[in-house]
């Protein structure tokens with residue numbers, strides 16, 4: 001049997017498993033919303049029947065009373081993880097195994113490292129995102145990130161398999177370099193980490209609004225936010241992942257410059273890919289500064305993480321497909 | 337700031353005082369009459385504030401964008417010219433505003449120069465503070481340990497003296513001194529012995545190293561720009577070039593270029609090897625070369641796309657390749673008017689290539705220009721031809737003939753790949769359609785109008801070499817390495833403070849020693865509680881006090 005074909009099948013299998021996990025993660029969130037929403041409602045009704053003044057008090061009270069320790073994601077509503085969550089986690093693991101097998105076979109089929117065109121970048125980048133998520137889960141309970149991370153992963157893999165797909169093949173001379181192994185692998189790992197930190201920052205923003213009793217989060221379904229760690233803990237999580245991602249990205253840009261010096265006779269030439277990698281880097285550097293600037297930490301800093309992730313996505317998609325530069329390695333004919 | 341809500345804020349930070357920006361207090365800044373010096377100081381303080389650094393970084397990201405959207409003159413002048421032709425009015429304005437050379441424009445330079453100025457103003461005082469802080473003692477033990485998230489109390493049989501000695505040993509660490517704590521011992525008025533320890537100054541060292549290395553990188557890049565030279569040459573198999581400006585097709589230097597850096601070596605292309613897979617995708621490009629060094633010694637070597645050749649302190653890169661059909665043109669009188677290999681530029685993956693054969697040296701009559709394509713593996717289709725594969729399976733020249741004045745004597749440099757047809761007319765056949773010549777390899781074909789003959793003798797390849805000399809490379813690489821190291825240190829070094837208070841036990845613990853400990857991290861730090869436990873474990877045999885409670889953040 002053709003190994004390249006088998007690899008594609010495995011990656012399709014991984015995508016399916018992730019899609020199932022995604023649904024399970026979403027069900028888990030819905031369940032949290034339901035339980036916590038019901039308990040809040042009960043508390044409100046109980047309080048209202050006891051004393052009118054308590055109602056006023058209750059509404060004014062800060063909603064977040066979350067215990068903030070690793071291993072506990074128990075909100076005041078007493079939410080405990082259930083079946084959906086464990087199904088989600090085990091299908092994620094199954095997906096991950098298929099994903100790894102698919103990536104390895106792709107490398108064997110092509111006779112080289114499996115990250116040399118856009119399909120392969122999506123495959124490895126999403127793999128890095130899932131690994132980051134899985135490894136984080138070993139160290140602290142961040143399963144609440146599952147919906148967002150797997151959402152990004154399923155979209156990324158789906159796009160890769162449908163829009164960017166090219167069959168396994170050899171390398172053109174410009175890519176025949178050990179720098180392909182170093183530069184591109186670190187870049188995709190960094191991208192995977194940035195996706196996870198973006199997910200954490202989205203939750204941080206939501207949780208922060210929740211903690212400040214934002215009226216747009218009044219619907220009972222948002223009660224699920226109560227089961228998440230505090231905005232401050234989420235910001236710390238986003239920071240740690242972004243910090244690692246940033247160091248890796250710095251390395252990526254430097255390694256890219258060294259490679260460019262080998263292949264293109266200059267280490268920096270403001271090629272569109274170089275420009276956007278630089279922009280990504282500057283945005284995340286701005287994030288690190290914002291964190292330590294009065295008035296810019298917290299919410300505003302979180303927006304920087306999202307802006308950084310947007311530039312990453314732009315760098316990967318639009319720059320490869322629309323802006324023509326030397327980095328035209330999509331493997332697709334874009335009709336230039 | 338995640339640290340803001342921790343008790344850390346009660347401990348004075350060693351950061352720059354300007355972190356609290358004047359604009360942050362919620363009042364519109366009213367400018368008092370400061371005078372010239374006062375204003376200058378105010379501007380400098382603003383410039384070196386963290387908030388302005390943040391603004392400048394964001395601005396830098398934004399002003400970088402247009403360079404990826406508009407064609408850039410230094411990289412791709414032809415596209416700029418095309419853009420200007422298609423958008424004459426808007427294009428002219430964009431051009432004036434520097435949009436076709438964004439990274440050399442005044443506004444882009446202003447942003448990054450201001451940023452680096454801000455960086456110097458920010459980092460130098462920090463460096464000074466940091467150096468003086470090396471000798472500073474860790475902050476004294478706070479009165480109440482209970483308000484720290486990580487605190488504990490144990491009882492041990494070791495004497496207070498022994499406790500302090502073993503704790504100090506555990507904190508300072510052995511060989512890995514750099515990573516250890518600075519420790520300070522003291523005695524409180526009521527007789528309790530205290531230990532204050534701090535680690536993580538590498539964090540700040542890393543931060544400063546990182547920023548200074550960025551500055552170094554900028555200087556290295558700038559000096560490379562000034563000192564470099566770069567030449568490009570298209571070389572046909574069997575030919576070569578010498579490292580001298582006149583031998584290059586294009587040659588440019590930085591403004592501080594020194595003639596002495598142009599080492600006189602020469603390079604010959606012995607053979608060029610290209611391989612392709614079944615789908616016409618290239619798999620190998622290799623240039624076998626002979627290098628004749630300045631001292632006259634020679635050696636053979638090879639150049640790949642990712643393997644430049646070191647020559648005379650510079651590097652020679654393989655940037656492109658193609659075919660250079662070897663042709664002979666005889667004029668009407670039968671004299672050889674032109675003989676040589678003419679590079680044709682490949683236009684697609686099948687190496688359909690285009691070029692011009694200019695024949696000025698006819699003994700009589702009009703000059704001749706032959707314009708057309710080379711098809712390495714020609715296949716006839718619908719009255720025309722296309723190339724099916726990049727290798728020379730069935731090479732065919734498809735040429736159209738022009739006669740007149742080539743315009744080579746005007747002294748204006750001409751593009752060798754284009755015919756200046758201003759003073760030329762295309763030769764047409766009896767049906768008034770342009771004459772097209774088909775010349776197979778090894779064949780000779782008559783030119784129309786009795787102009788002579790053209791022979792396609794052989795099909796050597798050419799390689800496009802790019803030579804670049806840049807003495808700043810090792811410097812740029814070292815600064816980049818320092819920046820990376822500094823960054824990792826500054827982001828991943830935990831900053832911890834740890835205190836012990838040791839007193840003789842009373843009541844049920846009489847005769848023993850009670851050790852209370854607390855620890856504090858500046859950042860989100862999962863290893864903090866373990867650190868305190870590690871120190872207390874080193875203190876000696878112990879039982880838990882009433883109040884053993886440690887937790888991680």
Ligand code: HEM
Pocket residue numbers: 284285288289292351383384385386389451452453454455456458459542543544546547550823826827
């Ligand atoms: C070329 C522009 C700059 C870049 C790319 C840059 C990048 C960074 C990065 C990545 C960090 C985080 C790593 C760390 O904490 O050490 C950082 C931190 C820092 N930067 Fe910059 N920086 C630049 C300019 C500046 C300027 C102009 C200032 C001062 C006005 C400044 C002051 C600081 C300070 C004080 C920190 C440490 C923050 C903390 O206490 O954690 N930087 N910078």
